[in-house]
Amino acid sequence: MLFDDLDPTVTIASVLVPVAVPGAYTYKVPPGKTVVPGTIVKVPLGPREVIGAVWDIEPDAAINPDKLKSITHVYDETPPLDADLRRFVDWVANWTLGAPGMVVRMVLRSEEALEPEAPVPGVRKVEGAAPDRMTPARQRVLHTLEDGFSWTKSGLAHAAGVSASVIDGLIKQSVLEVVLMPASPPLPKPQLDYGKKPLTPAQEAAAGALAQSFDKGATVTLIDGVTGSGKTEVYFEAIAEALRRDKQALILLPEIALTEQFLRRFEQRFGVYPAEWHSEITPKKRARVWRGVASGDVRVVIGARSSLFLPFQNLGLIIVDEEHDGAFKQDDRVSYSARDMAVVRGHISKFPVVLASATPSIESRVNAELGRYGLIELPERASGAELPELRAIDMRLDGPEHGRWLAPGLVHAIKDAFAAGDQSLLFLNRRGYAPLTLCRTCGHRFQCPQCTAWLVEHRFQKRLVCHHCGHVEPVPSTCPSCQSKDTLVACGPGVERVAEEVADLFPQARTLVLSSDIAGGPERLKREMKIVEEGGADIVIGTQLVAKGHNFPKLKLVGVVDADLGLANGDPRAAEKTFQLLAQVTGRAGRVTGGGKGYLQSYSTDHPVIKALLSSDKNAFYQAEIDARRAAGLPPFGRLAAVIISGPDRGFAEGFARALVRAAPEDRAVTLLGPAEAALAMVRGRYRFRLLAMAPRQFDLQSYLRAWLANGPKPSKGLRVQVDIDPQQF
Numbered sequence: 001m002l003f004d005d006l007d008p009t010v011t012i013a014s015v016l017v018p019v020a021v022p023g024a025y026t027y028k029v030p031p032g033k034t035v036v037p038g039t040i041v042k043v044p045l046g047p048r049e050v051i052g053a054v055w056d057i058e059p060d061a062a063i064n065p066d067k068l069k070s071i072t073h074v075y076d077e078t079p080p081l082d083a084d085l086r087r088f089v090d091w092v093a094n095w096t097l098g099a100p101g102m103v104v105r106m107v108l109r110s111e112e113a114l115e116p117e118a119p120v121p122g123v124r125k126v127e128g129a130a131p132d133r134m135t136p137a138r139q140r141v142l143h144t145l146e147d148g149f150s151w152t153k154s155g156l157a158h159a160a161g162v163s164a165s166v167i168d169g170l171i172k173q174s175v176l177e178v179v180l181m182p183a184s185p186p187l188p189k190p191q192l193d194y195g196k197k198p199l200t201p202a203q204e205a206a207a208g209a210l211a212q213s214f215d216k217g218a219t220v221t222l223i224d225g226v227t228g229s230g231k232t233e234v235y236f237e238a239i240a241e242a243l244r245r246d247k248q249a250l251i252l253l254p255e256i257a258l259t260e261q262f263l264r265r266f267e268q269r270f271g272v273y274p275a276e277w278h279s280e281i282t283p284k285k286r287a288r289v290w291r292g293v294a295s296g297d298v299r300v301v302i303g304a305r306s307s308l309f310l311p312f313q314n315l316g317l318i319i320v321d322e323e324h325d326g327a328f329k330q331d332d333r334v335s336y337s338a339r340d341m342a343v344v345r346g347h348i349s350k351f352p353v354v355l356a357s358a359t360p361s362i363e364s365r366v367n368a369e370l371g372r373y374g375l376i377e378l379p380e381r382a383s384g385a386e387l388p389e390l391r392a393i394d395m396r397l398d399g400p401e402h403g404r405w406l407a408p409g410l411v412h413a414i415k416d417a418f419a420a421g422d423q424s425l426l427f428l429n430r431r432g433y434a435p436l437t438l439c440r441t442c443g444h445r446f447q448c449p450q451c452t453a454w455l456v457e458h459r460f461q462k463r464l465v466c467h468h469c470g471h472v473e474p475v476p477s478t479c480p481s482c483q484s485k486d487t488l489v490a491c492g493p494g495v496e497r498v499a500e501e502v503a504d505l506f507p508q509a510r511t512l513v514l515s516s517d518i519a520g521g522p523e524r525l526k527r528e529m530k531i532v533e534e535g536g537a538d539i540v541i542g543t544q545l546v547a548k549g550h551n552f553p554k555l556k557l558v559g560v561v562d563a564d565l566g567l568a569n570g571d572p573r574a575a576e577k578t579f580q581l582l583a584q585v586t587g588r589a590g591r592v593t594g595g596g597k598g599y600l601q602s603y604s605t606d607h608p609v610i611k612a613l614l615s616s617d618k619n620a621f622y623q624a625e626i627d628a629r630r631a632a633g634l635p636p637f638g639r640l641a642a643v644i645i646s647g648p649d650r651g652f653a654e655g656f657a658r659a660l661v662r663a664a665p666e667d668r669a670v671t672l673l674g675p676a677e678a679a680l681a682m683v684r685g686r687y688r689f690r691l692l693a694m695a696p697r698q699f700d701l702q703s704y705l706r707a708w709l710a711n712g713p714k715p716s717k718g719l720r721v722q723v724d725i726d727p728q729q730f
């Protein structure tokens, strides 16, 4: 490289690159360029070039500079990642045992954002010019332009309600001129008092407490409020407070792709739409949000868990809504809980974090009880509407006839609701037509060739689908095992099958199936959610998708088709998860107007979860769960990590897992369990074994795991070792 010869004092820098290596790589800094920790750069990595970030790690000066590659581009137009964000990246990597490069990769999610946006043609009014003849349409155009901004032609035509020819006519007369303008004009600012609702006294007190927390540095507050208690309105006030203090705010939601309704609610409160951030947005929009967040132009982001890694210029508040939701846990390459990492982010930058739920996680309840988190309880609905009246239907005594899934008592209730013009929701957390398909003659069952899972029949789409890997095959007309014709039978219900029964029972009703795999994707789902919201459906049949966040004002009756579904598996979190899901979904009934009813179809009506749902006292249930966790030393009373070993060869993967256990450092504080087959023993053709490490709460489990994995046997032959701190399923 030429400049080495000219400049003997070659400067070098450490760069985190988006690959799974433990540290940073050292590069030469091009002459005339300066980089600081956080500067975003492009560097060669093997045969390709990647985007990375200069990091606060001492570069390796021992490497011969002739061997070093040079940074190929410095993005000096983009602000460097600030110290708090860098500390956060390091913290997440350290906590999850993930590679820092893979964490920084989540920050650098938009390459387009680093390139300046090319200007686009627009029009502007020429000072002092006037048209030869004024028409109402021309008047509207000129009126729209009084704001002094440049507009795109189509944007102006739309805003003024005129055709493009009107604008062309004004350009011809030199009343308007064509200019180059920035592709994304400055964003309108949220208006703090726009659409503010008068709050109930309970909400007022809650909002006041949150406003005060801004002066207390890093705090976490749990809002534990029943469905419809007005938690959203309360945390909107916290957002207003953050904005008043010139801070940016972030709202994390579990199912962001479907939260059209939420965006509209925000708009009603603040007069502008917030920026969205999740996997479904277009690269162009993604780039704009990323840039706007970095420049401080974007004030509020509503996003999925990955928005925690946006380069906020001045973040001052994070809200985690539905904080109990499992969707906040990412089980990808970096396995992290967005709820827990939000708390860390607030701690680093010393701002308040608010967790909200009608059914908080055991972890957050315990933290609130121990005084680590502030607690705000909202036991009543904001509208004054009473909570739904819940009832169990004992399927052993009052179940439906053979081949039917809805008990007479529930059918009767739907009939009444339908007659009264009310909406009903039937909830079943099972996509497709039936969970299992088998041959009546020989008993053959359809299993996924890649996973230890049954194929699920999707009758609308006429195919068998694996819900774990996406494997699809047509439904055959003859049994592949005994060749009998037309002998396949569906066992058990899925939402499609319940929909079939509803269509049969209520042919006059407008029914709708809401399930994440309905053809048409997120756009269609959004439309259908809106139909339900506006009362355009009488009976809705839905999976867990409907349990989250959505407000269906016409909904009066919720029927849970199989309340035992989540309780059957051996996961110690099963009771908590089922309680949360069923409380959420039944809580949708009568949310605004009251008079809601919920029915739980169950074969185990005396199960503590069913009893807790029926009694209005959820505290007893929480207390029992908390006691059980404490007795077993499980989180949050103890530390837990899973190590998953997976590979294409079963015997080899299991052998490696055993060797790893033998190599574990001796430590009396740590209990190792396994290897055992993972809950899903095979996924996508990879066999999976799991080890569990348990330790007391004060124990530094990460250091233990790091030493163990560094000194233990090294995976080879396609084996993969993944660490999952605080696994969701254990």
Ligand code: ADP
Pocket: 197, 198, 199, 200, 203, 225, 226, 227, 228, 229, 230, 231, 232, 233, 234, 382, 383, 551, 591, 592
């Ligand atoms: P949560 O988030 O606790 O489930 P929401 O904030 O969604 O509750 O409020 C439930 C319903 O009550 C919504 O329709 C909301 O518009 C309404 N609501 C909330 N607070 C008030 C209030 N202070 N006055 C009138 N309506 C309210």
Ligand code: ZN
Pocket: 439, 440, 441, 442, 443, 444, 479, 480, 481, 482, 483, 484, 487
């Ligand atoms: Zn057969």
Ligand code: ZN
Pocket: 448, 449, 450, 451, 453, 466, 467, 468, 469, 470, 471, 684
């Ligand atoms: Zn599969």
